[in-house]
Amino acid sequence: MKRGGILRLAYKLLVNDSGKFSALLVGLTFAVFLMVQMTSIFAGILSRASATVSNIGAEVWIMDPAVNTVANTIPLPDYLLGAVRSLPGVRYAVPLYAGGALVKLGDGAYQAVSVIGLDDTSLFGRPQLEQGSIADLYADDAFVVVRDAEFGKLGHPVVGSEFQINDRRAVVAGIARVAAGGLFGVPTLYTTYSRARQYIPSSRSTISYILVAPQSPAALAAIQQQVRQLGYLALSKRQFIQRISDFYKYQTGVGTNILLMTVISFIVGLSISGQTFYSFILENLEKFGALKAIGAKGHELVGMILFQAVFTALTGYGLGLGLCTLLIAAAKWRLPDYAAQLTFGNLALAFGMVLVIAAISSYIGIRKVLRIEPFDIFRG
Structure with a gap:
C-alpha cells in the first residue's frame, strides 16, 4: 500500500472516533x-531573582563567599576596594551598595523599598531614565525611582515628589526603567553610594559588592584567583546568575515543588493518553486485522500507529502551549508583577516530555496490533 494512503487511513480512523480523539x-x-505553566513560573522566579545583576550589568562581581543571592548581602571591608583596584588585569573597580529601607510616603503610609547605591564618581550601573537627568542624582537628597510593576506602591511619584527615608528628606530626581523587575514585590530606588550610606543605618562596612571591569576577558581567571587568595569570591555576571539559580533550585523548596508538579503533570498526561490510546487500539483491532489480511505489512501498521500518536501529541502540545501563553498574557495584563515567562528551555522540555508520552502510548498500541492474526479476526 502507498504511504500516503496508509497515513490518510490512519488519520480517518483517529478522528472518526471523536470521543477517543477528544x-x-x-x-x-x-x-x-x-508542564509549561510550572516551568514558566520557575523561569520567571529565577529571572527576577537575578534582576539586579542583569540590570547593573557589571562583568565581574566580588562578594563574600557566603553570598548565595544578590539580595542577601554580606558587607565587604573598605580596604578590599583598594586591594582589588591594585590587582593586575583590573581596568577599574567601583563599590555598590544594595540594601533595604523603609519609606514614609506623603500620606503617612510606609513602604519597604530596595535601595541601590551607585559609585559617586562614575554612577556605573545606572538605569536608563524616562524622566529627568542622571546628573540630577548629584543634587541634595536625590533618588531615582524605577518604573516597574511595584511603581504604584510609592503612589506613582513624579519628578520632584518628596518622601522620607529614616526621617530624612528624599526627592525624586528621575524616573527610570530597567530590563527586569525584582522578585520580592518592593519598589527600587537608585542613589549615590555615599547618600545610601548616610540614609540607611548599617554596620561599619558598607560595601555590598565590588564591581570590576577586567582589562580583557583573559584576565578574569587571574582576577578570580587573586581575589580568592584575599579570602573573597569573584564571579562573572553569568556565574553569579547561575549561582543564584542554583540556590533557588537546590537550597530552597521552590525547585523541588516545581519539579514535583512537572513530574505529576507528565504522569497525568501519560496515564490519560496511554489508557485512551490503548482503548482506541482495542476498539479498532478488527480494522487493523483486516488491513493485515489484505496485505498490509507490519511496518505499515506500525507507521499508522506512530502517525496517530505523534499527530495527537503535537496537536495537544500546540493547544496546551497556546492555552498557557494566553493565561500568562492575561495574568500579566491584570497582575503586572506576575513572574512567569516562556523560555526556549521550557518549550523544549515540554516538547520532549510530549514525545515520550507519544512513544510510550504508541508502543502499547504497536505491541497489541503486531500480535493480532487475521484468522482470529475473521473467525470472531
Missing part, C-alpha cells in the same frame, strides 16, 4: 499546559 487531546493539552 479525550486524547484533552489529556495531552492539560498535561502540556501544566
Whole structure:
C-alpha cells in the first residue's frame, strides 16, 4: 500500500472516533499546559531573582563567599576596594551598595523599598531614565525611582515628589526603567553610594559588592584567583546568575515543588493518553486485522500507529502551549508583577516530555496490533 494512503487511513480512523480523539487531546493539552505553566513560573522566579545583576550589568562581581543571592548581602571591608583596584588585569573597580529601607510616603503610609547605591564618581550601573537627568542624582537628597510593576506602591511619584527615608528628606530626581523587575514585590530606588550610606543605618562596612571591569576577558581567571587568595569570591555576571539559580533550585523548596508538579503533570498526561490510546487500539483491532489480511505489512501498521500518536501529541502540545501563553498574557495584563515567562528551555522540555508520552502510548498500541492474526479476526 502507498504511504500516503496508509497515513490518510490512519488519520480517518483517529478522528472518526471523536470521543477517543477528544479525550486524547484533552489529556495531552492539560498535561502540556501544566508542564509549561510550572516551568514558566520557575523561569520567571529565577529571572527576577537575578534582576539586579542583569540590570547593573557589571562583568565581574566580588562578594563574600557566603553570598548565595544578590539580595542577601554580606558587607565587604573598605580596604578590599583598594586591594582589588591594585590587582593586575583590573581596568577599574567601583563599590555598590544594595540594601533595604523603609519609606514614609506623603500620606503617612510606609513602604519597604530596595535601595541601590551607585559609585559617586562614575554612577556605573545606572538605569536608563524616562524622566529627568542622571546628573540630577548629584543634587541634595536625590533618588531615582524605577518604573516597574511595584511603581504604584510609592503612589506613582513624579519628578520632584518628596518622601522620607529614616526621617530624612528624599526627592525624586528621575524616573527610570530597567530590563527586569525584582522578585520580592518592593519598589527600587537608585542613589549615590555615599547618600545610601548616610540614609540607611548599617554596620561599619558598607560595601555590598565590588564591581570590576577586567582589562580583557583573559584576565578574569587571574582576577578570580587573586581575589580568592584575599579570602573573597569573584564571579562573572553569568556565574553569579547561575549561582543564584542554583540556590533557588537546590537550597530552597521552590525547585523541588516545581519539579514535583512537572513530574505529576507528565504522569497525568501519560496515564490519560496511554489508557485512551490503548482503548482506541482495542476498539479498532478488527480494522487493523483486516488491513493485515489484505496485505498490509507490519511496518505499515506500525507507521499508522506512530502517525496517530505523534499527530495527537503535537496537536495537544500546540493547544496546551497556546492555552498557557494566553493565561500568562492575561495574568500579566491584570497582575503586572506576575513572574512567569516562556523560555526556549521550557518549550523544549515540554516538547520532549510530549514525545515520550507519544512513544510510550504508541508502543502499547504497536505491541497489541503486531500480535493480532487475521484468522482470529475473521473467525470472531
